Amino acid sequence: MHAPRFLSHRPRWIGLFVAAIVGTLSACSVAPVLHAPEPASPSVQAPAPAEIDSTLHTSPLHTPPLPAPILREQSRWVPVQWSELPGLDTDAIHEAWPAWLQSCQRPGPTWKALCPEIAQLANAPVEQQRRWVRDKLQPYRVESHEQRPSGLLTGYYEPALVGSRQAQGNFKVPLYAVPNQLGQRKPWYTRQEIDTVPAARAALRGKELLYLADPVDAMVLHIQGSGLVNVTEPDGRQRWVRMAYAATNDQPYNSIGRWLLDRKLITDASWPGIKAWIDRNPSRVNELLWQNPRVVFFREEALPVGTTPPGPKGAQGVPLTAERSIAVDRRSIPYGTPVWMKSTGPQTHLDRLVLAQDTGTAIVGAVRADYYAGSGAAAGELAGRLKQPLQMWALWPR
Template sequence: MVHQTIAISTTKASKASSKIRPMSLSLSTPSVFKRSAFATRWWGVSAALLLAILGSLPGCSSTPPLDEPSSAGTSAGTPPADTRALPPPITQSKSRWVAVPWSDLPGLEQDALHEAWPAWLRSCERNQPVWARLCPEVRELAKAAPEAQRDWMRQRLQAYRVESHEAQTSGLLTAYYEPLLDASRLPKGDFRVPLYAAPSDLGKRKPWYTRQEMETLSAAKAALRGKELVYLNDPVDAMVLHIQGSGIVRVSEPDGRQRLVRMAYAGTNDQPYKSIGRWLLDQGLVRDASWPGIKAWIARNPARVQELLWSNPRVVFFKEEALPPGSTPPGPKGAQGVPLTAGRSIAVDRESIPYGTPVWLSSRGPQTSLNRLVLAQDTGTAIVGAVRADYYAGSGPEAGELAGRLKQPLQLWVLWPR
């Protein structure tokens, strides 16, 4: 899943919840955004709005015996001391990992580790040799108490602080989410904005046509004819989907039935991503380029929406994926090739942190404070650098509100096999 980030806030926002709960999706769920008179809405990336993604951990054959966890100090809430010498740093293409004692990880004793275990198990479905020895143990601990999971991590893993080659330890955290939008299978009424499957000549022409050219040039229109998957009733919604990289749509079928389907990432036109929030700032049109600020500008300037949208030439093409029965669909697949887990998956620069790596994330800002175990399972075009992460907030309006505003300092520690 490919996404970009749109939160570019220059004003202080109200505090949002740090507990991200995926929205329960049903055919009767009301539209995520309330529509203004001129019918424009938007979607928010990676993000944290402005959304795509990575790969992997293995299945394993033999299971080494688990070390007996130490209980020293745990009854009083104090972790056992680790007297082992720290290993030397590990160098990656865009980062350096510096070994630290586990006591350096803020909030380790308070995190509900069991909430991260499903994401870890999904990463273990991928074949990554470095984790082959430990994935069977990860599976065995899936239903263990958080205290046992914490003890195992201390014994079997080493914590490394992630920093740049220039020893910069602080970076940036943003967030992205998966929107829920209404759609029609056929163009009718206000539903006239198509989401396209990839055109047949996409690989022959690089870069492909820009967003503006796709809407104005006859050659581009001809190449897209018959590639329409569904129609939305708002061009800003379509832009949001292009930014986030995937979304869930409630489709009205020709026979009158409705069903939920996922519009999953299937490629791009290879044009550069341009932030519409940055365009508004550069034009001097807004001072707050968070998603709420962008929506407020759109409401005041409906005649300039097309100009705003054309400022970003990048377009995402989609493929339709059926959703399993149930009120809460699994997350979209990230770059690692596994479904993302709300609040426990992050997008990273894979030249800094390999896909499938468990990571300790710490971030404190005006939106939320986070100290938690997450898995590196995705990437995005705007997610570049040693200490950089995009936090998958989940689906629905609460996740969208956080994703549209979250932009705050970040520290990361990778947890690597000893």
Template sequence: MVHHTISTSRASASRASSRISSMRASLRWAASAIVGTLAACGSVPLPPPDEAPVAPTVPTLPSAPAAVTPPLPPADAAPLPPALASGKSRWQPVRWSELPGFDADALHEAWNAWLKSCERPAAPWEALCPQVRRLSIATPEEQRAWMQQALQPYRVEPAPAQGTAEGLLTAYYEPVLQARRQPSATHTVPLYRPPAGLGQRKPWFSRQEMETSPQARAQLRGREIAWLADPLDALVLQIQGSGRLRITEPDGSVRTVRLAYAATNDHPYRSVGSWLQQRGQLRDVSWPGIKAWAQANPQRVNEMLWSNPRTVFFREEPLPELDAALGPRGAQGVALTPGRSIAVDKESIPYGTPVWLASPGPQLPLQRLVLAQDTGSAIVGAVRADYFVGWGEEAGDLAGRLKQPLRLWVLWPRAGG
């Protein structure tokens, strides 16, 4: 899945999304609009169905313990293991008491995301997944005690050391948009499947060339999935990398589907908000500000959109009722869980790893267990995470304004168990 971080500055009041099950009622505050200083972030698409997923490898990390973990000394009394290196990060072993809020988290909410990761476990986690499944009906105290016995917390730091273990937390979401299966007088903006000739040249045609080049238009003909009314909505959908469409079919019926990331045209991402700001066109670099500028300058909308040459292609997926409470599949290949899934730099934290996340706010104070299940091109660095908050306008408001300090601890299987 491809997504990008967005921030906002709108001051109108809004409540937190009821669909974000892990968000508490105390998080209802002023909803902001989506900032256009959009940072590019793209997730890895799933392999074709007939290909087995390739598990991520971290050569320097210890192997998982046996399927049954024997009793260990009290977690904060056992000797600490040595530090570990993982790609761009250094993992410093710590006591469980260092994890802020560990005794207060509703672990059962995170367990649902953990079970999803166990659908495609990497080698270090495969042996522990049977225990994770059995503990899904355990009490929080039993879950906590098992984690302290089976796992060792490590504070994530940059490698080489850069003097701080504090990083950046942003958020992403799924837009929900109205669409039509066929173009109309109001719905003129197409969303495309990957064209047949996509792999024949790299990079493929740019966003501007897709609208102006006869060769590009010929390759896109017949690849339309649906049509939107607003080109800026299409841009948001491509920025986030997936979304839900309420599509009006030719017979007048309406159904909801998911558009999932399929590919890009391999051009770099450029922020339209930054483009406007650099030209002195906009001080309020927010999504409402960008839309207001577009309404006041319709003759320059294409110029603004073409400043970002990158385009995302989608695949349409059904949205069964049972799956409607889950997000799109992330780079690990499992459905994301609102409030409990994060995107990370895969060179620092392997997919499927449970992570303790702490952020003081100001937008959203967090101390909780999350699962590393996605990645993106803007999610770079050891202490960097993008927090999946759900779908719809209210989730977009929350994702838009969340940009705050971050600390991370990976919870890794104890060696020699």
């Protein structure tokens, strides 16, 4: 499981879920390009349908010469033929189009000219979309500067919980907004101090946003950095709200799963395993949770009533799309870049088109990604089992 990368600039020590719980180009190559986030542009309007020639495609009998490699701060992009990409002809790439349209709400200069065509193709047959991708883009194998093409894929998700506006019944675990005095003390109080030091408790008085019933659920929310909470409003209506990352207390993140493993208290450091230990040791809950001094402060985002909540915003500033958005090291892959990924593990095989829309402090390196699995328990189960080899190909305009 595990980071929201940022979900709206959330910290990504949470880029690992299970892992977080337990623990040269030649002289003729292009010069290094150090990439900062590309500036946002206004939403793109689709052109008239006549502007795209849907019959245009590259003949399989003619393969154009490959361009030069691209050297980025954290990676080396090596141009390849489309035939190198596994599963290209079988992936339902139309499922990635909504994520691509989201990236086109904040396109960088490289993508601004193509976004109108991407918008026009939103409802086109999948074969036309696939043909356009081949015609307009060039695939590059992403490698480290040491020419290593393999890396690591992990997963993250957005918890979906139940909460209360008031401290009542079992709902006694507060989620806090940013305290007014946060900037006056760095690092701020630890998790244990927040629970026990009068000055810390006084600084958070009145900053309670919602209350949860389970302190471990609150810890999951802190690790993921963002989450959905179903609350009952004073008028009796139930609605979803999003607890979005706002800040931290600047304390280090320590894994409570690692703490349990190191003391041989458990052998299964998944959240079900941790919760099972808590059920057997209810008097030690605070002792366990205090091992992680980092606390996340939230801000509430209202969501439309009666509709499926959109995904949380990633570091690109657009909502994430379940199973089609990834967090990357932006020094390796710029935000908004379509990426072909291949990852095979004991239970999960992924050959698919995804969009680089998020990042995180744990997501570092040339071939490194965190896969956004979506919201809720099923997404958490998928994210929790992802820790497997990864290959990536960046798709870049010709």
